[in-house]
Amino acid sequence: MTGTETDSDSPAPSHRRSDATRATILTAARERFAADGYERATIRAIARDAKIDPSMVMRYYGNKEGLFAAAIDIDLRLPVPEKVPKEDVGRIFVEHFVDLWEKNEVLTALLRVGVTNAAGAERMQGIFKEQLLPVALRVCPDPEQSRARAALVASQMLGMALTRYVLRFPPAVDLHREEIVAWLAPTVQRYLTAPHPG
Amino acid sequence: MTGTETDSDSPAPSHRRSDATRATILTAARERFAADGYERATIRAIARDAKIDPSMVMRYYGNKEGLFAAAIDIDLRLPVPEKVPKEDVGRIFVEHFVDLWEKNEVLTALLRVGVTNAAGAERMQGIFKEQLLPVALRVCPDPEQSRARAALVASQMLGMALTRYVLRFPPAVDLHREEIVAWLAPTVQRYLTAPHPG
DNA sequence: AGTGTTGGCCAACGAATGTTGGCAACCTGG
DNA sequence: CCAGGTTGCCAACATTCGTTGGCCAACACT
Numbered sequence: 001m002t003g004t005e006t007d008s009d010s011p012a013p014s015h016r017r018s019d020a021t022r023a024t025i026l027t028a029a030r031e032r033f034a035a036d037g038y039e040r041a042t043i044r045a046i047a048r049d050a051k052i053d054p055s056m057v058m059r060y061y062g063n064k065e066g067l068f069a070a071a072i073d074i075d076l077r078l079p080v081p082e083k084v085p086k087e088d089v090g091r092i093f094v095e096h097f098v099d100l101w102e103k104n105e106v107l108t109a110l111l112r113v114g115v116t117n118a119a120g121a122e123r124m125q126g127i128f129k130e131q132l133l134p135v136a137l138r139v140c141p142d143p144e145q146s147r148a149r150a151a152l153v154a155s156q157m158l159g160m161a162l163t164r165y166v167l168r169f170p171p172a173v174d175l176h177r178e179e180i181v182a183w184l185a186p187t188v189q190r191y192l193t194a195p196h197p198g
Numbered sequence: 199m200t201g202t203e204t205d206s207d208s209p210a211p212s213h214r215r216s217d218a219t220r221a222t223i224l225t226a227a228r229e230r231f232a233a234d235g236y237e238r239a240t241i242r243a244i245a246r247d248a249k250i251d252p253s254m255v256m257r258y259y260g261n262k263e264g265l266f267a268a269a270i271d272i273d274l275r276l277p278v279p280e281k282v283p284k285e286d287v288g289r290i291f292v293e294h295f296v297d298l299w300e301k302n303e304v305l306t307a308l309l310r311v312g313v314t315n316a317a318g319a320e321r322m323q324g325i326f327k328e329q330l331l332p333v334a335l336r337v338c339p340d341p342e343q344s345r346a347r348a349a350l351v352a353s354q355m356l357g358m359a360l361t362r363y364v365l366r367f368p369p370a371v372d373l374h375r376e377e378i379v380a381w382l383a384p385t386v387q388r389y390l391t392a393p394h395p396g
Numbered sequence: 397a398g399t400g401t402t403g404g405c406c407a408a409c410g411a412a413t414g415t416t417g418g419c420a421a422c423c424t425g426g
Numbered sequence: 427c428c429a430g431g432t433t434g435c436c437a438a439c440a441t442t443c444g445t446t447g448g449c450c451a452a453c454a455c456t
Contacts, residue, residue, distance in 0.1 A: 017423075018433065037314040039237035043414065053435050058415060114365055115313040116235040121365050128367055151361060151369035152381055158365075159357015163349060167312055167319050167356075169326055171349035182396035183350055187385050198380035215453080216403060241444065251405050256445060 022060055024050045029071040034109035038068065038117040065119060072110050072123060076100065076131045081139045089139055090189025094181050097157045101165060102177075108165050111158065128154055139192050152191040156184060220258055222248045227269040232307035236266065236315040263317060270308050270321060274298065274329045279337045287337055288387025292379050295355045299363060300375075306363050309356065326352055337390050350389040354382060 028049035032041035043064055047054040061067040077096075084092050101107050110127075113120035128150070136150035137143055160180065163172040226247035230239035241262055245252040259265040275294075282290050299305050308325075311318035326348070334348035335341055358378065361370040 016432085021433080037235075037237075039235075040314065042412080044412085052433095054414085055416080055436085056434065059433090064414065112313055115310055115360075116238065124365055125367060147369035148373060148377065148381075151367055151373065154367060155357040155361045155370060156354055156385075157357070158360055159353040159355070162313075162356055162360055163353045167322055169323055169349055169352060171345035172353060175346060175349065178396065179346065182394075183346075183389065186388070186395065187354075190384070191381065196380075197384065198376065214402085219403080240442080242442085250403095252444085253406085253446075254404065257403090262444065 018060070021050070021052060021056065025052065025057055025060065025067070026071050029067055030104075030106055030109050033068065033071060033113055034105035035112075037112040037115070038120060043067070068113065068117075068119065069123075072106060072113070072120075074106055074110060074127055076127065078131060078135050081135055086139075086193065087189070089192060090187070091181060091185035093153070093188050093192075094157075094184045097161075098177055098180055101161050107161065111161060111166060136192065141193065141195070145196060149191050153188050156187055156191070160184060216258070219248070219250060219254065223250065223255055223258065223265070224269050227265055228302075228304055228307050231266065231269060231311055232303035233310075235310040235313070236318060241265070266311065266315075266317065267321075270304060270311070270318075272304055272308060272325055274325065276329060276333050279333055284337075284391065285387070287390060288385070289379060289383035291351070291386050291390075292355075292382045295359075296375055296378055299359055305359065309359060309364060334390065339391065339393070343394060347389050351386050354385055354389070358382065 025046065028046045029041070032046045032049065035041070036045075043057050044054050046067075047057055050057075057067055061070055079092050079096055081089060110120065110124060114124040115121075132154060133147065133150050136146045136153065140146040140149050160172070163169045164175070223244065226244045227239070230244050230247065233239070234243075241255050242252050244265075245255055255265060259268055277290050277294055279287060308318065308322060312322040313319075330352060331345065331348050334344045334351065338344040338347050358370070361367045362373070
């Protein structure tokens with residue numbers, strides 16, 4: 001139904017003249033999704049940012065959902081737990097996540113969209129299940145608890161991202177990187193490795 | 199500009215025939231905002247739920263923002279910190295918040311709207327500043343740090359609400375009330391009362 | 397009874413959105 | 427040089443949205 005099926009992932013790079021346009025669209029889309037969420041990030045606004053016609057977005061990405069899927073492609077690149085000292089895993093994780101959030105707006109875009117769009121929420125569930133959960137399974141003392149422990153870690157990391165980058169609570173925005181790490185690292189460390197409380 | 203100015207907050211209750219309709223609209227609005235967020239919660243859908251005409255919503259609440267303001271009126275009723283033992287403040291807070299989230303959907307609505315709507319985000323900042331911050335100021339050992347400590351508490355509580363009630367990560371949904379309290383209470387306790395780390 | 401007020405619905409407007417098809421300009425390979 | 431595909435824009439579509447104004451019935455008060 002989408003019509004022209006482009007060989008977007010052919011082994012040879014196959015430079016097209018439109019590759020630059022495609023990339024520009026994706027960048028603009030990421031910024032808009034991060035700033036406005038799914039509904040308010042209109043194709044027309046994204047096209048305006050990319051200085052092209054809205055119909056180009058449709059031709060290259062099929063529809064709005066396809067554009068979102070192409071724009072939000074996330075690899076958390078979580079550290080390998082076996083290679084870090086067990087008592088530092090909390091700090092390393094928090095540092096890694098803070099760097100991820102600060103570096104680019106893809107995660108902010110995903111968070112904003114995940115809250116209002118079902119597809120976005122499913123994407124977040126997928127990232128959680130396929131990237132955070134396996135790592136937690138290798139860190140936690142009891143595999144049975146790793147699902148809950150990973151959820152706790154996600155709640156704290158996403159909560160900080162929410163208050164700091166989306167809701168922009170002033171005290172959360174004012175926190176320095178080192179403060180966030182100093183406060184959150186023990187929390188994550190406990191969620192991952194401490195014995196079950198109560 | 200809104201025209202008919204109703205005496206909505208007159209000292210006498212002044213029962214109007216339309217009070218039931220007004221309440222029905224607010225209930226439907228809360229449900230829709232909680233389920234769909236600001237943009238996708240259309241006035242038409244809310245009116246359909248309330249079994250009245252969309253124009254009634256406009257007449258009673260002026261416009262969509264007015265409806266939102268009327269629907270999301272939140273008093274966290276946080277416990278008075280002087281009345282609870284200092285070592286239990288974390289547990290009491292977590293229990294209180296979990297009960298709040300479970301009891302009604304107003305907080306879910308506010309969270310969903312706060313992420314995509316500027317007015318919603320400002321409302322959340324206001325609730326944080328006027329309800330959580332003053333309490334933190336009375337609990338924290340050092341008043342200078344109370345802003346940061348309150349932000350940390352908010353990040354953990356909102357993060358759990360986000361993963362559990364909005365994104366619905368399965369492991370977060372499966373957590374029992376007692377588990378949440380057991381895991382989060384020490385975190386909140388530390389954020390509020392422990393000495394500054396690092 | 398009669399008069400003004402309130403509660404409610406219907407129909408419509410203007411704007412914005414995702415999406416589509418057609419058409420001109422450009423490049424590319426023979 | 428020229429045919430075929432690619433890139434891009436323009437104009438339009440159907441739909442949906444928030445919002446408005448008019449109309450009618452039910453009520454309240456004197």
